[in-house]
Amino acid sequence: TILVLDFGSQTSHLILRRLRNLGVYCEMLACTTKLKDLPFKPKGIILSGDVDPEIFNLGLPILGIWNLLGESIPPTLPVERSEYGHTELKVHNSGDSKIDRLFEGIGSEMDVYMSHFDKLKKLPTDFCIIATSANSEFAGIAHKEKPIFGVQFHPELEHTPRGSEILHNFAINICGANPAWKMENFRAKEIARIRALVGPNDQVLGGVSGGVDSSVAAAVMKEAIGDRFHAILIDNGVMRLNECEQVKETLGEHLGINLTVVDGGELFLSRLKGVTDPEKKRKIIGKTFIDLFQEEAIRIEKEAEARPDVGPVKYLLQGTVCTTPAWPGCFYADDKMIALPRCVCLIWCSLWSQANHLSSIESVSYKGPAATIKTHHNVGGLPDTLNLKLIEPLREMFKDEVRAFGRELGIHHDVLMRHPFPGPGLAIRILGEVTPERVELSRRADHIFISEIRAAGIYDDISQAYVAISQDRAVGVQGDARVYGFIAILRAVVTSDFMSATPYEFDWKLIKKISTRILNEVDGITRVTYDMTSKPPGTIEME
Ligand code: XMP
Secondary structure, eight states: OEEEEESSOTTHHHHHHHHHHTTOOEEEEETTOOGGGOSSOOSEEEEOSOOOGGGGGGOSOEEEESSOSSOBOOOSOOTTTOEEEEEEEEEOOOSOHHHHGGGTTTOSEEEEEEEESSOBSSOOTTEEEEEEOSSOTTSEEEESSSSEEEESBOTTSTTSTTHHHHHHIIIIIISOOOOOOOHHHHHHHHHHHHHHHHTTTOEEEEEEOSSHHHHHHHHHHHHHHGGGEEEEEEEOSOOOTTHHHHHIIIIIIISOOEEEEEEOHHHHHHHHTTOOOHHHHHHHHHHHHHHHHHHHHHHHHHHHHHOTTSOOEEEEEOOOOOOOOSSTTEEEETTEEEEOOHHHHHHHHHHHHHHHHHHHHTOOBSOSHHHHHHHHHTTSOOOGGGOOEEEOTTTTOOHHHHHHHHHHTTOOHHHHTOOOOOTTGGGGTBOSOOOHHHHHHHHHHHHHHHHHHHHTTOGGGOSEEEEEEEEEEEEEEETTEEEEEEEEEEEEEEOSSSSSBEEOOOOHHHHHHHHHHHHHHSTTEEEEEEOOOOBTTSOSSOO
């Protein structure tokens, strides 16, 4: 095992991911972890931030990333000193293989991604320079005797194309880690971890949506504690055609999860009546979701109290996954970018990662900055009053890893590869007022669009596709009659990070076929248009 000590760097989780890609098992612990309390003996340590010098006396190989190994200039934001983006790194060959082995096989130059506000002022005693960049004299340093290395670029980022080789050199060659880790090992480990945390009686509650993350989180929970996990699906009346039934089938029937479906359709639609402002719509949906979730949670808690064979409901499952920092100071939370000043971002980061770890290791209640950021984008946050402790089995996984894990757990390909669907559902795709009539139009048109995309074999090439229904109407002819109907707006985008996106380039014949089918089969739609807007300036959703 390689231990990654997290000091609040935005990219700590990416280090884990890269190591896992190399087949190296690793664990991340908060920087507050006492060395004497380490639950395992690591083969080496990666530090993602400044560090307590005590760690250098452990005798283990160490790789420090970012600001490290000595006195650094205080972060007063000296712009001319900070270095961002791609830089050419000059690798120094000392002739001593022990010192040169971090960059073994790289050659004399390397394209790296730098992002630092402050830099090393002087070379620490007993260290030598192994790499430099135009702005950084000490872009890579190595201890002359011990296997201690420091780099001021980010080998864990994709922007450093050969970064994995550096991590490979460190973890496998220098630390001697065995690259035998596989996703199936994670399954057993995570199940054991959940069982140890939850104990033999306590119960867990969790909302599911049919999306990838909540489905995978629910599946692992079911495997770990069986029926002591209660999944709740809230039908908000703005889900897609047959979506509730599909969730019941995949999670309830196929995976045997203890699932309750709460029919909130009427309540949601009644509260949305007459509301046209997008933000108000989102807030109403968020609040209604919480009201119903809370009601259901209380019901399940009461039932649990009455049963002598099970303990109380103590935990709340969240399918939180790791997301990629776009650039320093900016984060995605559920694909959203939140720009924060650096000081806030560092505090947020370290609290976030600590909260995440504690949530699985010691279990803390659902508080802290991650929660706040999530609410922004989720359906309004989760009920504080329930006083449940948070449990997040996917917290260290990236989306593609969550999918691989889902495959391990037997979840169907179509569920795992599903396009994202927003919490507020079709309501933010029905421009203006959400009426039952327009929900129906949106469902039926969307179903045709997605079915045709699937049939054409291009579903996985498109990142997200849906049909929006305009507020405006246009005249058309259906049968022999003049119809004053709504306009269906097809949207299909391609993106790798959901931060920016471009419209998918459809085959003309296919898009014409889709248009004809919608016009023929969905009464009340008289026009079909294709949204050609990129993001930015547009967003993926309409509202
Ligand atoms: P935008 O519209 O901001 O969307 O370009 C980016 C991604 O986020 C999804 N999205 C949401 N997901 N709750 C969610 O769970 C929301 O309120 C929400 N709003 C947007 C959107 O579908 C896209 O994948």
